[in-house]
Amino acid sequence: MRFVIIGGDAAGMSAASRAKRNLSDLEVIVLEQTRDVSYSACGMPYNIADPEREMDDLVVRHPHVFREKQGIDLRTGHQVKFIDRPAKTVVGSDFEGREFHIPYDKLLIATGASPIIPSLPGFDLPGVMALKSLEDGRRIKEFIRTQGVTKAVIMGMGYISLEMCEALRTRGIGVDMVKPRPVFIPWINEKLSSMVREEVETNGVNIHLGHEVDRIEKEGNTLRVICSGLLLEGQMILVGVGVRPDSQLAARAGLELGPSGAIAVDRTLRTSDKDIYAAGDCADAFHVVTGQRVWIPLALRANRGGWAVADNVTGAKVVLEGVAGTAVFKVFELQVARTGLSVAEAEESGFEPVEVVIESRSRAHAHPRASKIAVQMVGDRKSGRILGAQLVGREGVAHRVNALAVALHQRMTVDEFSQCDLAYAPPFSPVWDPMLTAANQLLKRL
Numbered sequence: 001m002r003f004v005i006i007g008g009d010a011a012g013m014s015a016a017s018r019a020k021r022n023l024s025d026l027e028v029i030v031l032e033q034t035r036d037v038s039y040s041a042c043g044m045p046y047n048i049a050d051p052e053r054e055m056d057d058l059v060v061r062h063p064h065v066f067r068e069k070q071g072i073d074l075r076t077g078h079q080v081k082f083i084d085r086p087a088k089t090v091v092g093s094d095f096e097g098r099e100f101h102i103p104y105d106k107l108l109i110a111t112g113a114s115p116i117i118p119s120l121p122g123f124d125l126p127g128v129m130a131l132k133s134l135e136d137g138r139r140i141k142e143f144i145r146t147q148g149v150t151k152a153v154i155m156g157m158g159y160i161s162l163e164m165c166e167a168l169r170t171r172g173i174g175v176d177m178v179k180p181r182p183v184f185i186p187w188i189n190e191k192l193s194s195m196v197r198e199e200v201e202t203n204g205v206n207i208h209l210g211h212e213v214d215r216i217e218k219e220g221n222t223l224r225v226i227c228s229g230l231l232l233e234g235q236m237i238l239v240g241v242g243v244r245p246d247s248q249l250a251a252r253a254g255l256e257l258g259p260s261g262a263i264a265v266d267r268t269l270r271t272s273d274k275d276i277y278a279a280g281d282c283a284d285a286f287h288v289v290t291g292q293r294v295w296i297p298l299a300l301r302a303n304r305g306g307w308a309v310a311d312n313v314t315g316a317k318v319v320l321e322g323v324a325g326t327a328v329f330k331v332f333e334l335q336v337a338r339t340g341l342s343v344a345e346a347e348e349s350g351f352e353p354v355e356v357v358i359e360s361r362s363r364a365h366a367h368p369r370a371s372k373i374a375v376q377m378v379g380d381r382k383s384g385r386i387l388g389a390q391l392v393g394r395e396g397v398a399h400r401v402n403a404l405a406v407a408l409h410q411r412m413t414v415d416e417f418s419q420c421d422l423a424y425a426p427p428f429s430p431v432w433d434p435m436l437t438a439a440n441q442l443l444k445r446l
């Protein structure tokens, strides 16, 4: 049997490796359009922050290891342009322009997501860049090194833009951030969002909300971002306005797409064609709280999806429950995390959300280096279920959000979560962990 995979990063290479481990005589062909496979995109902002580090430190496993040690037929520089479903063949061309036609028995589409680049004047100028692939990372790092960048403008204020504002400030570069919407981080509670904003501004970043970008112009080696009622300048512009699923190949092949434009898959990650699977950022998933289709492009889901497809292709039956949207990032000294639904998302999904926001400490009262931690928790008045939580603090944020993610997978009520036996010692938390304090307060309001 021949298993063909389009895309050679998190989902694609996880699937290829696991399929070969499961069934060593399976023929596995991976087609990757770039020269890079299996790297940590998530590490790029931290790598850019450090001029001494090579971008290629982020490569987890090199192509020759997949080919020589694992027996995977990995073909870099191979771009798939068309899936011929009746002929069960993928068609494309390689770096040299040679066309290929490769038949498959089972196919995995793992093409990821692409950055959104507004189609406005000046977005094709040198120095206007997005950060998605390892090649983008190399390009940005080289640009900073060779062009003596002292000022940069970041468009967008999502988590990658915030990680990049820290990276650029670490390198002594002045940063202006701009976006059209008037709210800084719309998906978190206002109080938590203002804590993040304060941290970013304290570190010398200028935040400009409510300014629509009109165009970019170049004058000498300065790029001018012309916005409604604002003019920003820098030698480098980072476009971080979001990503969209790379689902065009699937759409052209007549496969079903979900509401967000990602490839629709069932819980075994099969598409509307029984021989074609999709995993990672190009595919959608079911939300464990709502049971509805969602598109949440994150790394664990891609790796786990790759494994599940490999198991299903090689004969086991793996059914994935779904995602809770658990995410964490750091900006300067603050950690920010979320899992489950915000109040607005809960309302949209037909719940009757009730919210609390509490402030507590990361360690026991008066323990050295204890710091403020804010927790927002949402419950459903009708069922008493926990629906989600958000946290901001200087330490201990990720493990706390993970506890709540487990509760969401188990569909726990706020009452049940408030009875959980969480760890305590003074260097790690108050006796009542902030998550329990939030749950206890929420219980009173339900």
Ligand SMILES: Cc1cc2nc3c(=O)[nH]c(=O)nc-3n(C[C@H](O)[C@H](O)[C@H](O)COP(=O)(O)OP(=O)(O)OC[C@H]3O[C@@H](n4cnc5c(N)ncnc54)[C@H](O)[C@@H]3O)c2cc1C
Pocket (backbone or CB within 6 Å): 006, 007, 008, 009, 010, 011, 012, 031, 032, 033, 034, 036, 041, 042, 043, 044, 045, 078, 079, 080, 081, 110, 111, 112, 113, 131, 132, 133, 160, 246, 249, 279, 280, 281, 282, 297, 298, 299, 300, 302, 328
């Ligand atoms: C800067 C940055 C920071 C991030 N930080 C985090 C984080 O902290 N936590 C987290 O959970 N997630 C993070 N992510 C997201 C995470 O990297 C992605 O969710 C993950 O890489 C998705 O894996 P994937 O395999 O689905 O897609 P990708 O990693 O995008 O890989 C898709 C591959 O398919 C190839 N491809 C596309 N089309 C074709 C074609 N037609 N033919 C051949 N090959 C093709 C592409 O070249 C690419 O190599 C971050 C992403 C970025 C960019």
